Amino acid sequence: MTLWPGLAADAAAQACPAGWPQWDAFARRHVQADGRVVDFSVPEQQSTSESQSYGMFFALAANDRARFAAIWRWSRDNLGAGSDKLPAWQWGRREGGSFGVIDPNAASDADLWFAYALLEAARLWQMPDYLKAGMALLGQVKAQEVRVMGDLGPMLLPGPVGFEAGRERWRLNPSYLPLPLLRRFAAVDPSGPWTAMVQGAARLATQSAPQGFAPDWVIYDAGKGFQPDSERSVLGSYDAIRVYLWAGVTNDGDPLVAAVRNALAPMTRAVVSYAAPPEKINTVTGAPEGRGPIGFSAALLPWLKATGAADALAAQEALVREKWQTWSRAAHPAGAAGDGEFNYYNSVLSLFGWGWLQGQYRFDAAGQVTPAWACAA
Template sequence: MASLLSRGLLALLLLSGLPVQAATPACDAPWAMWNTFAARWVQADGRVLESSLKANHSTSEGQAYALFFALVANDRERFAQIWRWSRENLAGNQPGKMLPGWLWGQGTDGSWQVQDRNSASDADLWFAYALLEADRLWKNPGYRADAQALLGQVKAQEVAELPGLGPTLLPGPVGYVQPDHLWRLNPSYVPLPLLRRLAAADPQGPWKGVLQSSLRLLREGAGNGLAADWVGYRGTSAKAGVFTRDASTGDLGSYDAIRVYLWAGMTDPGDPQAAAVLSALQGMTRLTAPSGVPPEKVAPGTGAGQGSGPFGFSAALVPYFMANGQPWLAELQERRARRELDAAVQGSRDPALPSVYYDYMLSLFGLGWHDQRYRFAANGQLKPSWESECSAKAP
């Protein structure tokens, strides 16, 4: 049945008359999606708007993702602005002493400042990764120094030795160690390409161990081929432990977990663990193929799906379906994402409608990858489309 469905959907795509494959962008070709995003969501001072559900608030995740996209776009000016704002406002201008606070905005007293000092380790890894690669690609040692300083704090505050699991990335410094030898972990916080790059950049650090524990989290923390938003890990003895359902969110995979498929799809097939991670995540294909639309929520414990995911979910799944050898499903998601993207951006300007920031951000990742704006090498290095022809050019 899947074969018949795939042929039917592919036929519809071909009849649309639209090109199936995207051409590699020229060295100096502007990335229209990024320019639209930056104009809509990035202030002149480098602050990223609407990355929090709280009004007038911004998050470290939004800042870190935008930093990465600016690098992919070879947008050096915005990269510098985004990092400067993040460094000054989230990390107190001293990344070697303070992790970036995850939430910044206007408090009840009217002041604009960090509203939650706890850090988000996924944002911290994306910050460090973008800074390391900006130094490598743009030859800016100041960025490398900041990355190394930030990683020092990540190692000190966000990496813990878990029984039977080894060095493990916690989602943040505070709130993820539970009573009775229980930890809360987030599978979407550990993209393999980033961990590969950190292990190479800091070979004396814990990153090889974090990579191994993350692989176990991705493989053993999934159920019925589906990723959960949050996973529990309970130490059963001094040297052993088991993955469990998260006590707070239960049997749920949704807006966090969609990124697990995205990162898996973008991992270079030459990575020795790429195939194993994809193999553990086959449930999303089973739930998407019948209707062509991914579910909004899944239950890894039962394998069931519920609802229709927004267009950002479709964009995030484009690399995943391509990596799985399912171009018909990938193209179906790409068409859907592009069709809804522009209209959603225009609609988001209406204050009565919800923000589409997260869907657009997922689209930058998934559609940018589809359009060959960037790739991750097997060693984790970023391969932007402009690198070969443009890397020697002055900004």
């Protein structure tokens, strides 16, 4: 078996895996035949731009071309992705019972994942139509969701509407900016804001965490720098867990990732102390609250691997594996009571985190993805 490029050929290195049962289970439960990715854990039975874009990335990693095409087609036709506007972030059951767009505002993290999945599908599958669509969507992001924010430079708003927090003040979400995606955009669009945004994203991750814990939301003030978002929340929880996830899956050769990992090192110590990731952390005081769901444990697997926390990694992986084996032995038809522990969001975090540890995909230092099906090529 060929080992992943860039990984030491030791017992910890992952060989190219055969199949991806977690994706197969997720697709059976959440991906309709027409390409709609459904979150059954909420009353709206919603589909979001996040769910659609993540679904495309997982389908690419699984070499599931038919589902990739269906998910993109549904997103384009129902959310508006690929037209002259950004995709609506929320679609589902509206008041009155009909289904359609609930909130037309866009979510910029999903827009980045849409564009990335399309660009990488074009490269890996040699499909120029996906390249055209990905570049067009990237152009919409630049036009509508990027602002120059003082010394921070060009930065990604969480969406085109609703994130101005006053004069020269903006509300930001650190989990919206995975370094591998920005690296890839910088390569395909060298005249765009992406190279500068990589630097800004690293500053956002390192400077918005005064106690070493990433917040869900933060204010950037052009005159004062990063400030706690006391109006919305000072917690780090269901959004912020992805900051550690993205830092974990980023290639070690990225020159900025070490600083991010060092700045957020207290999360590793928290996992060791509590034998699980906290569900919520007050990022101003550092006080934890509650035990995170199984998806948090899965999301932190790449982080624990990257930071050398071998014992914590083994414990959290064993927990994820045990929970998955117990869950998978039961019947889980689509829409069954929100799918329990492996609901939509926990499953997504598991696909990203546990999938990476299993070797289902890797990013290189330039942001290109190598899926398992291509790793031996």
